[in-house]
Amino acid sequence: MANVTLRNKKVSNGKMSLYLDYYPAIINPSTGKETRREFLKLQIHEHPKDELEKAHNKETIEFAELIRAKRLIQIRDKEYGFKENTNFSVNFIAFYDSVVEEYMNKGSHNNYLSWKASLKYFIAFAGKNLNTHQLSLLHIKKYRSFLLETKNLRTNKGRLSTNTASSYYKKFIYVLKEAYKQNFTLSNLALHAEYIKEEETHREYLTEEELRVLWKTKIKDEKIKHMAFFSALTGLRFVDVKNLTWEKIYKDTHQGYYIQLREQKTGNINNHPISDSAYNILKKQTTSSGVVFSGIKYSQISRPLKKWIEDSGINKKISFHNFRHSYATLQLANGTDIYTVSKLLGHKNLSTTQIYTKVMDKNKIEAANRINLDLDGLS
Numbered sequence: 553m554a555n556v557t558l559r560n561k562k563v564s565n566g567k568m569s570l571y572l573d574y575y576p577a578i579i580n581p582s583t584g585k586e587t588r589r590e591f592l593k594l595q596i597h598e599h600p601k602d603e604l605e606k607a608h609n610k611e612t613i614e615f616a617e618l619i620r621a622k623r624l625i626q627i628r629d630k631e632y633g634f635k636e637n638t639n640f641s642v643n644f645i646a647f648y649d650s651v652v653e654e655y656m657n658k659g660s661h662n663n664y665l666s667w668k669a670s671l672k673y674f675i676a677f678a679g680k681n682l683n684t685h686q687l688s689l690l691h692i693k694k695y696r697s698f699l700l701e702t703k704n705l706r707t708n709k710g711r712l713s714t715n716t717a718s719s720y721y722k723k724f725i726y727v728l729k730e731a732y733k734q735n736f737t738l739s740n741l742a743l744h745a746e747y748i749k750e751e752e753t754h755r756e757y758l759t760e761e762e763l764r765v766l767w768k769t770k771i772k773d774e775k776i777k778h779m780a781f782f783s784a785l786t787g788l789r790f791v792d793v794k795n796l797t798w799e800k801i802y803k804d805t806h807q808g809y810y811i812q813l814r815e816q817k818t819g820n821i822n823n824h825p826i827s828d829s830a831y832n833i834l835k836k837q838t839t840s841s842g843v844v845f846s847g848i849k850y851s852q853i854s855r856p857l858k859k860w861i862e863d864s865g866i867n868k869k870i871s872f873h874n875f876r877h878s879y880a881t882l883q884l885a886n887g888t889d890i891y892t893v894s895k896l897l898g899h900k901n902l903s904t905t906q907i908y909t910k911v912m913d914k915n916k917i918e919a920a921n922r923i924n925l926d927l928d929g930l931s
Contacts, residue, residue: 700712700717
């Protein structure tokens, strides 16, 4: 008779990864090959340090055991020729947490923190004891209102911004969809969600003149300066710049220098052309193999970058990501068509790139300068 056992495997950062051990082996639906293991993308602390980590382990193991029980029933139903009709109710907070933890090693650290924050706000709304079968349309509507009205839980001052509320609500809806896929909810509640419309934000960028001034301005860590300018010259996100290796940089007669890039955000692989100026920045690094810009974390760049901008005399609020904005805006300003810019930025939808056309609307600029009067006393 078939059996399914919950096991764990030691991974990095003092964590244990949970997986199911099948006997006999099952067919993996993705590969069509036999396998004994199904990794659950759930992790527990190998040596929990405090009550919070102990509680996380307890909730995660309970959740994993429910999945194990479900898989066992599914397999035995098939053995006896029964139709699968298994539907479990699990702790929704534990399930939400399992989705969040998937983002620990996927994408940027900031994205992971955003997911953690989204879970924090849902717990503030619903508590920790909500099961998936208890979820209703009322939860979806009331949680939307909660996000639009609640205080910022970090500062306990003012309301949460509309765009942040929109981001957290989208994450909640994504978790609802995943719960339905795994038969943890009786219906697809996400279909009835009314998304929170984001407000337009001004995307600050640096002009070519400002970039020249900035290049001449001293900074404590030259590597941060080089990474920022490499982003401004290529449009790459911080995570893509940080993970860039020499082995992914190529040159040929037709394409010149280019990077074989797997984008962290989209997972797409493409050849990303870079200019000679961008390559010259790479040559300034002390590395010649492996990671190009080694030993830099996002948390290390905010303060020196802010001081660097201030020292340059540029009166703009600039973060690392604004160098990517600068690349997009200056490409459009110099006549690159929006479709090409969209491809260079790795956007899935052209509508995402169109945000930059509002920053640099050449037609409006040209129209503003069509009316010029020769007025006495003005020059």
